[in-house]
Amino acid sequence: MNKLLKTAAILLAAAAIGTGCGTRSSPTTPTPTPTPSPSSTSPAPSASPSVTPTATATPSPTPAKTPAGTKTGDAIQVVAAPESITALVNKQFKLPDSYAPKDLVYPEVAFIFSEKIEKRKLRQEAATALEQLFAGAKKDNISLAGVSAYRSHATQKSLFESYVKRDGEAKAKTYSAVPGHSEHETGLAIDVSGSSGKCAAEDCFAGTPEAKWLEAHVHEYGFIIRYPKGKESITGYQYEPWHIRFVGKQVAKDIASRGITMEEYYNALPVSQ
Numbered sequence: 001m002n003k004l005l006k007t008a009a010i011l012l013a014a015a016a017i018g019t020g021c022g023t024r025s026s027p028t029t030p031t032p033t034p035t036p037s038p039s040s041t042s043p044a045p046s047a048s049p050s051v052t053p054t055a056t057a058t059p060s061p062t063p064a065k066t067p068a069g070t071k072t073g074d075a076i077q078v079v080a081a082p083e084s085i086t087a088l089v090n091k092q093f094k095l096p097d098s099y100a101p102k103d104l105v106y107p108e109v110a111f112i113f114s115e116k117i118e119k120r121k122l123r124q125e126a127a128t129a130l131e132q133l134f135a136g137a138k139k140d141n142i143s144l145a146g147v148s149a150y151r152s153h154a155t156q157k158s159l160f161e162s163y164v165k166r167d168g169e170a171k172a173k174t175y176s177a178v179p180g181h182s183e184h185e186t187g188l189a190i191d192v193s194g195s196s197g198k199c200a201a202e203d204c205f206a207g208t209p210e211a212k213w214l215e216a217h218v219h220e221y222g223f224i225i226r227y228p229k230g231k232e233s234i235t236g237y238q239y240e241p242w243h244i245r246f247v248g249k250q251v252a253k254d255i256a257s258r259g260i261t262m263e264e265y266y267n268a269l270p271v272s273q
């Protein structure tokens with residue numbers, strides 16, 4: 001790509017940057033709730049069997065050129081293996097409309113709300129890893145709480161539609177993911193805050209001891225900071241220190257040690273191209 005094209009691409013990408021969590025405009029009043037601490041989790045990141053991701057793309061030392069997907073005609077591709085723990089979901093790659101994870105469970109960790117509802121769920125493997133992550137944080141005197149995890153396609157759809165109704169589609173897209181394009185629909189992503197719930201999924205979470213701990217340690221548990229600082233033009237999302245995505249330990253460590261994003265891992269183009 002020549003320099004001019006590259007510049008244009010970056011500018012285009014920058015124009016499309018938004019927030020991934022879609023929780024911005026409906027701030028909730030966090031009520032910290034003590035939840036049973038996970039008793040079954042081992043204190044240290046154990047050598048749990050790491051899953052060999054099949055599917056979308058091959059997470060190997062030589063990443064596939066592009067994650068497999070089906071072209072829909074408008075540059076949007078449908079994720080070929082949505083159940084893969086390494087499925088790439090972003091503004092370019094969407095989940096099939098009919099996709100719903102089959103192994104959702106309630107992770108035994110604290111959330112900033114007490115209800116046993118959809119957004120408390122994660123897929124089994126991610127939930128177990130999250131329990132270990134929270135336990136590891138606790139050992140370092142960092143007290144974490146979940147803010148929002150799974151969101152069904154139907155929920156994302158109604159959420160997005162309500163935003164469109166209020167602000168118009170263009171504006172809604174700047175702060176909410178289009179249905180099918182939200183990582184929260186995979187059941188592998190969760191927004192995390194400190195147990196006080198202060199700055200939950202807000203910019204002021206950046207720089208807190210909790211954010212710093214997440215930045216330094218999530219990869220040990222198979223998660224990545226999905227929208228890192230300085231990578232906005234690649235991920236299509238502004239820095240979100242609270243949004244972590246489970247990809248498994250092997251891939252997480254690779255991504256963290258190389259300081260790259262999931263898009264770069266797969267050698268995928270910037271999402272708005």
Ligand SMILES: [Zn+2]
Binds near residue numbers: 020184243244
């Ligand atoms: Zn999020």
